[in-house]
Amino acid sequence: MKRLLALLLTVFLLTGCANTAVNGIIQWGEGGGTDKLMRPLCSYTEAHLDGSISLRNMPGGTGTVATQYVFDKPADGNTLLLGAENPAMYDALGLSDLTYADFDCVLLIGSETVGVTVAADSPYADFASLIDAAKANPGKIRLATTAKGGLPWTVARFIESVTGATFNEIPYDSDATAANAVLNGECEVTVMKLQAGLDAAKDGKLRYLCMLTDTPVEALPDVMPITAYDSAFNAFLPWGPFYGVFVKKGTDPSVREKLTEAFRKGFEDPAYQKLLADLCVDPLGLSGDDADAWIDAWRKSSLSALNAE
């Protein structure tokens, strides 16, 4: 009986702790790209805040579940949206009425480089041969995606609008399972972040056919930038997944600035900067109007691809 009461007490304490802190809502699941960046950032930031940050993953609906959850909370800076790029396009994709325009950016962390990837033994020697094959067999080449609004899906729209090539898009649960589908031959091509595929590419298991950049990337200098295939891709660049910390619009500016200050200190911690470098994330460190302008530009690129569809 005593033990049972002790158990109950523990549970109450645990849930109680969760309530006293600032809540950080991570938009994607445990162990994913967003999770990997947010958890350490918050732990470096906590040292510069009065309280702790209680983190929770709330995946689902390409991140709409978490976005809606934070939006439904009061604009008091106590609930943070730890998000990826997805909400910037929700309205355009019909996923949700909310976008980042409904939130204030505390800190824009960084963005990533992505590339079109095939298995090492793929018959497609280069990006041009892939596009030729896709045009010859419209909707037949199997492209592993992470569902509508995800990274490979968006890049497929860019490719479609510039080249007219279409794919048979197969949705997977995560970028890791999508990559595995390419490795085991279930799919022929996918789009991967540099971080996710760099080691496999260096080991000769995967090949990047091109990068979504206008100049070659440092880590894989031999892979051609997509603009070398067709300069029309320039209209969408720079483009890549980005990550940021947000609060609901209408949060008291002084509260937001306090948060920005703490998160910036966490962000500037050398250990965190090293993590960003290890994960091939280009640091941004923007907040306020600068962050809004950056997201607006990003959104315009993505919208132009959609409208061309």
Next chain:
Amino acid sequence: MQEFLGVLQNIIRPEVLIFAALGTLLGVYVGAIPGLSGTMAVSLLVSLTYAWSEVPAISLIMGVFVGVVYGGSRSAILLNIPGAPAAVATGFDGYPLAQKGKAAQAMGLACIQSFIGTLLGIFALAFLTPQIAQISSVFRSVDFLLLGLLALLLVGSVSRGSLLKGLLGASIGLFLGCVGKPSQFSVNRFTLSLRYLDGGISFIVAMIGLFGAGEALYQLSVDYPAVKQEAPKRIVPPIKTILKHLPLTVSSALIGIFVGALPGAGGDMAALLGYDAAKRTVRKNETPFGEGAVEGLIAPETANNAAIGGALIPMLTLGIPGDAITAVLLGALSMHGVSHYSLMTARPNLFSLILAALVIASLFLLLFGLTGIRVFVKLLKIPKGILMPIILMLCIVGAYAINTNLYDVLLMVGFGFLGFTLKRFQYPVAPVVLGLILHELLESNAVRVIRLWGNPEMFSFLTPILFAALIALPIISRICGRKDRA
């Protein structure tokens, strides 16, 4: 040999010893509380361990992993509330055993089997990793779909009496699994315009409601006295029992290792499939399955712990987490500067550290798993009028603890009444949970298969094997079945 020395070197490190032991202790008790899942415990610990160095952090996490998978069985056996999803199958025969007054023996056996299962999983991880990774990485969507369908056949195993009632339960489960915004499509299904339901129905909320609250309500509605527990002479099962069931243990562990190694299928699926296989293959059981057969306890408890070693295999070789806990672990490792997809080749030291921590955790599992049982059994001596309301309260707290969301509590209460109604009219509850667990696996892979098979090449490649298997399987099982009866 060098690897072996590496493991040995790690085992004798005091920090590995201390933190793996601490993790196991935490895991066993966190696992026993419904609503506090292993994934939650590990993510909580992971954020604590950022500032730590790699060795204590990984030792602690491995300890929790091992402890939590066993811990979930305690509440499943005692109260028919699985402490964690991996313990759902444990309740099928564990709870009837407790109802027969053998709760202590059941928990002792569960502990020993978990220990053996963990060890066999470690063995596979240490020696068969390349081979198993090879097999699990070639598993395609159609294979996952078939695995899901195979698991769905479990309805036959877990619905006692009327199969029709079981099918109805499974249909309810599959239907409830449809609620929310599916990952492949951006539409809301059956959400009744409630934003809360956009994320779907939490499987853990459903489990606490159906098994925990449902059982408590049912117990309060029927009038029979509390079961008198046999005073356990010994909690550790006799070595004869363990040896007698060694073949079952090994086959369950193999199922656990393999299912654990498949991305997206973890300890819960391993335990369910292990239970099902036991029910199909064991012939000379003293008690029928579902009424307190020890075989029905041995199989899932071995399989779910063996799945730990299995789940680590794709994580270490391909960078693909085998289940939710390994997904958190993978994220944690990247924070400790480990980001190569193949940790096996990039970080051999880490591999031996993980192995060492698992070995220590499994040893401490014996210690912590076999102690405290007598105290737990005393729970059952509490009069029903007092115990059941406490369980109801525990269910409420557990449901609230998942996300500190009051809607979860309301949904749990709803599931409680569903569970109660089903029990009241003698419909089995387990198929509902089964449907809920399997829905995602079935639907996402079915969508992929339909899209893939639009491609004729894929179709022609898979058809012969598939159809041969589909035709051969019933014939083989028919022949084997006849031999058995003869």
